[in-house]
Amino acid sequence: MNHPLIKVKDVTIGFRDKGNVSKVTDKVSFQLEKGEILGVVGESGSGKTMTALAIMGLLSKDAEVLEGSILFEHKDLLKLKQEELRKINGNQISMIFQEPMTSLNPVITIGHQIEEMLLLHEPELHSDERKKRVLEALQEADLKDPESLFYKYPHQLSGGMRQRVMIAMAMICSPKVLIADEPTTALDVTIQAKILKLIKKLNKDHGTSVILISHDLGVIKSICKRALVMQDGKIVEEGTVEEIFSDPVKDYTKKLLAAMPGREKKKLYNEAAEKETYQGHSKKLEVESTKKAERDCTEAETEAKRKSEIKEVRNTDEVTILEVHHLDVFYEENVKKVFAKKKLKKVVNKVSLSVKYGEVLGIVGESGSGKSTLAKAITGLIKDVSGEIKLKDKKPQMVFQDPYGSLNPAKKVSWILEEPLRIAGGYTRQERKEKVLQILKEVGLKEKLGERYLSQLSGGQRQRVAIGAAIIQNSRLIVLDEPVSALDVTVQAQILELLKKLREEHDLSYLFISHDLNVIYQMCDRVCVMYQGEIVETADAWDLFHQPNHPYSKKLLETMV
């Protein structure tokens, strides 16, 4: 028990490009003990994934380990031959990836994909025996009805189920080490919590050591005992989770912690105190005051300013910019026949909501709850609706979740920003140019970035461009569909700041859709909770987070990690 299971020593990974070496990690050393769950935190680009891939021997061809050693049970994994490494991979060390949509082969049934592991590592098994093992593994991953799952294809499963299948596959040979690379990042909050629970259970039942890589401090905190903080390829801090969270030594760790959206940060700092403060307050006024007192100073200031501003708007005119009444939204089901009638499936059911001028209305719910569909119906992208959508201003614009997909990759930034003006017409070339420069400045991008293609921008920069393209058209209402979900925590915080700033400067209203309760809490004045296509609760943000009424809202809040 005294020997660490994996000992990573001075590992430096680099890309070679025409003789130049650019280092991704720099002398990374850490140990993984038997039976422990080790967290690795850091922004993307900090070298977390690279280190994990190096352990698995899965580095891409142009990256290589320049120095150092990775000892697994006294064998240096870096010096092993391919065949020997293959025996260890999957059998003794296995890995689950971030994206359950792409990490399973889409044309092979679930059963056969998992069987493959056994075929490779325990070829002596009889086929009946193999199937039994696969079914057991699926069962253990808490998947219902493994018998029918066996013959299903990945596209027939939800994201959470696929991630469970990945876990079943990784665990079927009872590995000693499981490397989980952002296993929950692509999933909803409620499912996230369940997957983490499952990993913890497997860790307990089988004694499997786990390396859990995540940029989400909440995830790390919820199941890890010990954690490493990585920045720019170096380990900047190491210790137990309590140490790191309560008393971060390094500036970077503090920055990471500070970048966590509001409520969660507080929760981590002082959970007990929070509970006490909130008990017994039911009147709104009292609640308001505790709320202010409870926040730290600067936050309270901006919050108060924002609140008063909203109040102002509300007082002067209680005008709604958007009113939705009894809205049903239908989705076209895929019909393979040539001249068959369209088949419509109801996705959003009798939804009513309103957004006032200057207000931020949040919509929260799991994926599949119809949030995005509702947004698309409101912006007019989905035409199959019944009910009423009353809009008092210009057509709303939309910012999408994935800044990689929502902007035209074949065009330059300035072209993308200019396009709405070109379509609208009525501007001279010079005016368009000036407007673009002005918007670039407003969203915090340098002028020269206008001449770049999207592939040369980071995710945060792209999202800034997307926001710029939305506001350049002078719409008063902007629909934000998960605008920060695809971004790192620190970048997330910057984008949220930008959105707040723009809202004040341009007097915008937002319809803010997110599955992330922390983000919702930080941004919104009022919140609608969506569940299976219906709005089950609408309340002021603070009320909802502290006194949820509907059982589903309560369940959502409980699953917050």
Place this chain on the structure above:
Amino acid sequence: MKNKKINNLNFKIGISIISLVLLFIIIGLFYTPYDPNAMDGTAKNMAPGFTHLFGTDNFGRDVLSRVMEGGRTTFFVALLTVAIGAFFGTLVGAFTGYYGGWLDEILMRINDGVASFPSILLALIVVSLIGPGKYNVIIALGIIFIPSFARVVRSEYITLKERDFVKNAKLMGASDLRIMFVHILPNTKAILLSSLTIGFNNAVLAEAGMSYLQLGVQPPDPSLGRMLSEAQSYMFMSPWCAIFPGIMIVLSVIGFSLINER
């Protein structure tokens, strides 16, 4: 890393070969050593030598001059063929891919119909309807090239139209045509370019084939395929008549294939 280098090398070799071929043809535009169609009874079937670098054919015509002229004709036909195919193919692909539905079904079934015939056979049918000749061959081959471009472009449009940037453009108020040709089309550039080089290759071969069957360029004008066909009867007496146009075809095809390997 290694692969990238090899690909790069392929590209460079391809470009050099094609530039050489093009240079050869361009020189032919302004200067040929002899008149390509002038017969010289005193110099029939001469082997390559100083007076006739590539030798002469059985009418005493200079093979070098004829290869220059023939290469030009072949490239001209291939270029127009690919242009017709790419233009209409892209149009069909864009509309069917973007709109889908019955338009897609009808046009793509016609497309499948056209694609299901062997291309030379179909070209023969078209030529027998509209008659042989350079421009008729261009039209016939052009029609045959439409389906492959339409397929490629359509599949690109089907995936690209679901992307969020297209939805974004709709929200801005862009018209369907603008979305199709200003927003989506530039994104198909990579795949269109490689289709173009492959298509050009096939067109060079198809023109050669048609002319070999005496349906393309009419005598006495040379084209690479025609020259091969004429040289056939004298293969053993004057092999150079077949070798040089053959080399020209092989070089162009290899060149474009290598460019496409990138």
